[in-house]
Amino acid sequence: MPAKRVYPIKGWMVRRSFILAAVITLAVVFASCRGLDTNPPPKTAQTERFAIYLLPAEYFFEGIVIMDCTTLGSELLGQEDIAAYNWARHDIVLQPSAGEYLAAQELTGKPFVICIGAAEIYRGEFMAAYMSRSSEGVVILWPRMDGDTTHFSIQLGYPGADFFVGADPRSDERIKAALIAAGLLQE
Numbered sequence: 665m666p667a668k669r670v671y672p673i674k675g676w677m678v679r680r681s682f683i684l685a686a687v688i689t690l691a692v693v694f695a696s697c698r699g700l701d702t703n704p705p706p707k708t709a710q711t712e713r714f715a716i717y718l719l720p721a722e723y724f725f726e727g728i729v730i731m732d733c734t735t736l737g738s739e740l741l742g743q744e745d746i747a748a749y750n751w752a753r754h755d756i757v758l759q760p761s762a763g764e765y766l767a768a769q770e771l772t773g774k775p776f777v778i779c780i781g782a783a784e785i786y787r788g789e790f791m792a793a794y795m796s797r798s799s800e801g802v803v804i805l806w807p808r809m810d811g812d813t814t815h816f817s818i819q820l821g822y823p824g825a826d827f828f829v830g831a832d833p834r835s836d837e838r839i840k841a842a843l844i845a846a847g848l849l850q851e
Contacts, residue, residue, distance in 0.1 A: 763813035786833035
């Protein structure tokens, strides 16, 4: 009986599968690229949005550097949670759902950071009006004594501004620009 002839199909199939996989991979890579544009894309409102993040307690102090707000803490409020921001008084009027969310949180004594995009602008602390200790930093009083969950103020010092030490960071122009771009700023 004559010997059967074996054709090298297996090697041909492996090479063809490898070439097909390489072509598909390159097609996916090229489809996901935006091209070789040397000009970076313009910043969008999403990258320059106002947000308040909760920080782990060890990051409260000014000496500890935060490289990127969006990766360190958890976002507590974003600009979509805000109905209006009064620039003169630094009062924030909340969307109803955001007020309900905040009311369900235990925030007393927790540090926060105000961010524009991923950039830290300033830090502060949530205080309750019943707390007996003072603060020389930026403070958000929450919960409010009157039970109002529709707004809060970002204030200097606690129990009052005479306890605050340093320069007022709340009027940073980056905050103002982001609030104007989002249509939230009230003068």
